[in-house]
Amino acid sequence: MLVKHMANPKRVWFRISAGSQLGMGHLVRCSHMAQALNEHDIETAFLIDQCLPQYQAWLGNSHVQSLYPEDNYQSQRIDAEHCCKYIGRHDWVIVDDYRLDVEWETSVAKTAQRVIAIDDLANRIHYCDVLLDYRNSKMLDRYEAILPKHCRKLLGPQFCLLGAEYRNTINRRPSTHDRFVIMVSLGGGGDFTLLHPIITKLLELPPQDFEIRVIAGAMSVNTQYLDALQLQHDHLSVIRNSNSLCNHYQCAHLFIGAAGTALYELNACELPALTFAISNNQNTVTIELEELGHYLHIPFHELQNIDGIKQLVKTAKSHYKRFIALCKTTTIKIDGLGAKRVASALLEQPLLNKKKSHHKSTCLVREYFFETLQPGITVAKVQDTDINHYLDARNLPENRDRMTVRQHISRIEHYNWWFNNDRHCYVLRKNGAAMLYIWHQLKIEKGQQYLIGGWFIANNDCGLELSALALEWQLQHCRKHHPDAIWLAIINKENKYVNLLNSMHGFTMVSQNSLEHEAIEKFFPMASSERFNYLACAPLRSTAG
Incomplete structure (x- = not known):
């Protein structure tokens, strides 16, 4: 609860930053906040460095005051003095x-009745x-x-600032048997x-x-080449001056673009995405992304792997049921x-209840297997x-250090492999x-069944007894399902x-x-006999006989 009840304000001012380098995210989310306050008959206004024509579509009926029509921002002290004039x-x-x-904020608080800060970095005192x-x-x-104690x-x-159009989204995307629609965007700004x-x-x-379909934001730069490409290719369209992407999300199959507000919009529209960060405030840890249904996120430098990105788009079309299920697993x-x-x-009224969240187990599309090996120890x-x-x-x-391929595997490379491999992988x-991952794969060579496999730790607390337990389970499991196969190992x-x-x-x-x-030489071409021992284990039938 707030420390004390305050009367509704005469006006709510938004002090925001926007531009080609900063993007439009702060302006757009505050415009949604202004609209919600307007529904309570609260007057809203914006304080902006310079009000550009591109901003007007989001400002609605709010009053706008340019703080620096002829010069630029200099310091917090001077900026606060300018703001307090209004x-x-x-x-x-x-x-x-x-x-x-x-x-x-301390300076402005001497004038304003209340100061509300929006932040997502937590890297400065408020x-x-x-x-x-x-x-x-x-x-x-x-x-x-x-933060101060009274804050x-x-x-x-649940407090994500999106437009009203995201309250009831509808899936309008066509069948993947028709054209597979790829939506590409950098948000409201960005260098194309x-x-x-x-x-x-x-x-x-x-x-x-x-x-x-390429979305060119209001503050995007270097988009000229898109018009030339659009004239040359019938399957490319460039969309400009779109105040909301909601309808475009609902008609697409896959989104490729910058993280940020799009992460929440995509979640609302249940659209699979390949995302990346182009600014510090878009750097989000993997667990946060996954909780929103975003499992395909690459570091900035992997954007250079254009062949890998193209292959992942083809993979998405081929395995779309899995991509959809993954983005719904939130x-x-x-x-x-x-x-x-x-x-x-802010107005000290009852909060709206949240819609019930999905649970991960409701969206599994792969074969499910689970077995308890010992109390507290499972394999799935x-x-x-x-x-x-x-x-x-x-x-x-x-x-x-102990694998045949010792280099670091990139995310793009891994994502393409993940959806196209035929290994049986367990955790x-x-x-x-x-604690560890263990896998096996059935191969047939010259009429003989072979099993190859491997395992690697997933936790530094994985002791030797767990690896022994995993290997014992794997051998028993495979002998049950493939009694005629010879195990090969390097x-x-x-x-x-x-x-x-x-x-x-x-x-x-x-x-x-x-x-x-x-x-072994065929199945493990990169495993030299100088570094690795070549081993085999006879099938169950021959050992039993």
């Missing part, structure tokens, strides 16, 4: 500007009555040391030079099967009512929701925490423990002229 003592101020912190951050509410403690915190995605190689590469996709569901909730909270088939954790574990230095968990010669463990389960060295040796 702010009345019965007015509230909502500040959404990374340049401004406790210095500006002096405000209310703090709004609609990123993951699990990160509550990050504000404890930088009320509105934290979590960044996307030129990607868009050009995507245009190589068959026009009868794919359509590319613990957070955005319902488009966040701005109304914030308005109600990996699901698509494990896609990032699997890669993070595989890329651990202690795992890579062993102890008390719910992933083990790093320096890995004394694993060599000993496999020998205890019947693995022996293969002779150089054997069929098993020939099969």
Whole structure:
């Protein structure tokens, strides 16, 4: 609760920043907040460095005051002095500007009745009555040391500031048997030079099967080449001056673009996405992205892998049921009512209830397998929701050093492999925490069935006893389902423990002229006999006989 009840303000001022470098995110989300306050008959106004014509579509009937029509922002002190010329003592101020912190807020608080700060970085001290951050509410403690004691915190995605059109979204996307629609966007700003190689590469996709729709934001720069490309390619369309992307999301199959507000809009529209960060405030940890249903996120430098991005688009079309299920597998569901909730909270009215969230188990599309090995220890088939954790574990230095491919695997490379491989992968968990991943694959060579496999740790607390338990389970499981298959294995010669463990389960060295040796060289072309021992284990039928 707030410290004391305050009468509704005469006017609410929004101090925001926007532009080609900053994008339009702060302006757009504050315009949604202004609209929600207008519904309560609260007058709203904006304080902006310079009011450009591109802003007008989002400002509605709000009054706008340009602070620097002929010069530029200089300091927090000077900016506060400019703002206080317009702010009345019965007015509230909502500040959404990374340049401004406790210095500006303390000065403005001497004039305004209340100061509300919007933040999503938690990297500066605030002096405000209310703090709004609609990123993951699990990160509550990050504000404890930088807010005054009287400040009320509105934290979590239920307060996400989206437009009213996201309250009741409808799936209008056509069947994937028709054209597969790819939506490309950098948000309200951004330099489209960044996307030129990607868009050009995507245009190589068959026009009868794919359509590319590029959203050029109001403050986007270097978009001239898009018009020339549009004249050359019938399956490319450039969309400009769109105040809302909601309808475009609902008619697309896949989004490729910058993170930010789009993460929440995509969640509301249940649209699969490949996202990346182009600014510091878009750097979001993997767990936060996954809770919103965004499992395909790449670091900025991987945008150079244009062939990999093109392949992932083709993969999305081929495995679209899995892509859709993955984006629906969320613990957070955005319902488009966040701005109304914030308005109600500020005006000390009852908050709207949240819609019930999805649970991950409702969206699984892969075969499900689960078995308890010991109390608290289970093995289960990996699901698509494990896609990032699997890669993070595989890329651990202690795992890579013992593999045939020792280099770091990129996310784009991994995502393409993940949806197209035919391995059987499992995860062993102890008390719910992933300890190791183990896999096997059936191969047939010259009429003989072979099994190949491997495992790697996913947790530094994974002891030797768990790896032994996992291997024992795997051998029993595979002998039950593939009794005629010969197990083949390659083990790093320096890995004394694993060599000993496999020998205890019947693995022996293969002779150089054997069929098993020939099969190993084919299945593991990068495993040299100088670094690895070549091993085989006879099938169950032959050992039993």
